[in-house]
Amino acid sequence: MSNNAWEEFTNPTHGFIKYLGVHIDEVREGYCKGTLKLEDKHGNPIGSIHGGVLFSIADTVGGVCATAGGRIVTTVDADIHYMRAAYIGDTLITKAHEVKSGKLLSIVEVKNYNQDGKLLTSSTFTYHYLSNQMDVDVELEKLKQL
Structure with missing residues (x-):
């Protein structure tokens, strides 16, 4: 897998992730950190950030x-707890730690913080492995043909 392919996979130039504005800042096995500068488009009618945005970045x-x-996944289960509101202009910092990687499933704990380090959400996601080994170059070509 080339560095350019991994960059495109984690910070795509198209689709929902690009629309949200999520940026993946750090990735290593068992850990990932991403950020999102919250804008008007992320807001809800009561003046805070829509909970779906917080869920989506998590x-x-x-x-x-x-x-x-190195394996492709799809989300099969998620549990999120909202503790504090986020607001337009905030920078959302999201950190994920893999708790368990088995034959078929990965369990990941994810926390969203604001720029002041205050915990906004805490969640657990379960991902199902779709393949044993990922070739990002091949997978990106498949996605582009959809």
């Missing part, structure tokens, strides 16, 4: 964490 960063070992 799922995205957790999924990249689970793929860092």
Whole structure:
């Protein structure tokens, strides 16, 4: 897998992740960190950030964490606890740690923080491995043809 392919896989130039504005800052096996500068498009009618945005970045960063070992995953279960609101202008910092990597499943704990280090959400995601080994170059070509 080339460095360019991994960069495109983790910070795509198209699709939902690009629309959200998520940026993957750090990846190593069992860990991932991402950031998102919160904008008007992320807001809800009551003046804070929509909970779906917080869930989406947690799922995205957790999924990249689970793929860092070289296998493609899909989300099969998630549990999120919202503790504090986020607001337009905040920078969301998301950290994911893989708790367990088995034959078929990866369990990842994900936490969203604001720029002041205050915990906003705590979640656990379960990912199912779709393949044993990932060739990102091949997978990107498949996605581009959809």
